[in-house]
Amino acid sequence: MTVTAPTIDQNELESLRREIDALDREMHTLLMRRFEVTGRVAALKRSQQSANNWRPGRQAQLLRALVSRHNGSCPDAALVRVWQEIMGASLALQGSFSVGIFADKAGELWNLARDHFGSYIVMSEQDSTEALVGAVAAGDLSVAVVPAPGNGEASPWWLAITEQPGLRAVARLPLFDTPNRRDSQGGDAFALARLDAEETGDDCTLLAVLGDADEGALLAALGGEGRVLAAADTQDGRWRLVEIDRFLSPDTSLSLPASLHRYCHLGCYAAPYRG
Numbered sequence: 001m002t003v004t005a006p007t008i009d010q011n012e013l014e015s016l017r018r019e020i021d022a023l024d025r026e027m028h029t030l031l032m033r034r035f036e037v038t039g040r041v042a043a044l045k046r047s048q049q050s051a052n053n054w055r056p057g058r059q060a061q062l063l064r065a066l067v068s069r070h071n072g073s074c075p076d077a078a079l080v081r082v083w084q085e086i087m088g089a090s091l092a093l094q095g096s097f098s099v100g101i102f103a104d105k106a107g108e109l110w111n112l113a114r115d116h117f118g119s120y121i122v123m124s125e126q127d128s129t130e131a132l133v134g135a136v137a138a139g140d141l142s143v144a145v146v147p148a149p150g151n152g153e154a155s156p157w158w159l160a161i162t163e164q165p166g167l168r169a170v171a172r173l174p175l176f177d178t179p180n181r182r183d184s185q186g187g188d189a190f191a192l193a194r195l196d197a198e199e200t201g202d203d204c205t206l207l208a209v210l211g212d213a214d215e216g217a218l219l220a221a222l223g224g225e226g227r228v229l230a231a232a233d234t235q236d237g238r239w240r241l242v243e244i245d246r247f248l249s250p251d252t253s254l255s256l257p258a259s260l261h262r263y264c265h266l267g268c269y270a271a272p273y274r275g
């Protein structure tokens with residue numbers, strides 16, 4: 001028995017394709033207009049001599065707004081990816097912008113950075129987080145993408161940035177997770193830059209805290225929901241890296257119990273999208 005494929009209405013197909021072509025032209029016209037406007041933003045910023053034009057908080061707000069008004073069958077991940085490309089290219093056109101990425105074995109951080117900044121940004125790899133921190137502090141890189149820390153690292157980047165005033169964690173990647181990540185179990189990263197904290201309405205704060213208090217007492221002293229991401233024993237004692245689930249301005253002064261001797265504010269950033 002021969003099976004014949006159902007016939008489709010060729011005329012209707014042609015007409016739908018013409019509709020798509022017309023929509024593409026409209027979308028393209030809007031895209032060119034958007035770049036014309038970001039070009040004007042760039043011209044304004046040039047007169048301000050800003051060293052780093054990236055606004056990670058504004059980008060996160062823009063993406064959240066898009067996702068929350070989104071409807072229909074285009075997947076959120078595809079929508080976000082398109083806008084990340086657009087915003088990355090706008091940023092690249094605003095002046096020199098370069099991202100240095102820690103070279104992990106699987107290349108996962110490179111993928112995270114490219115998803116976040118788009119394919120037009122200048123990216124390079126280095127196999128030392130120390131070198132990356134030094135390069136951003138010296139202004140040789142705009143951003144360093146470093147791995148989410150683990151315990152017992154020889155020279156953790158989060159302790160290195162306690163010595164670098166002005167250098168902060170400004171984004172956590174991925175901001176929006178994508179379904180086809182190579183390693184969905186790990187591979188989270190932080191973006192470090194010399195930028196001021198921007199409040200977005202749903203933020204996290206990263207603190208390094210010195211002292212022996214147990215984890216529960218430590219989190220309670222910081223007055224909120226949070227988690228210890230890593231610990232490191234140094235000559236000064238035990239440092240813990242804590243992420244708390246709210247925006248804590250770098251100017252806030254926390255009063256900590258005696259078991260905690262010192263803390264450093266390491267940055268605020270948009271909370272990864274929780275869906």
Ligand SMILES: C=C(O[C@@H]1C=C(C(=O)O)C=C[C@H]1O)C(=O)O
Binds near residue numbers: 041059090
């Ligand atoms: C255009 C700007 O600069 C960058 C590009 C953005 C965009 O294309 O929407 C948003 C934030 C910035 O990272 C801006 O400052 O608004």
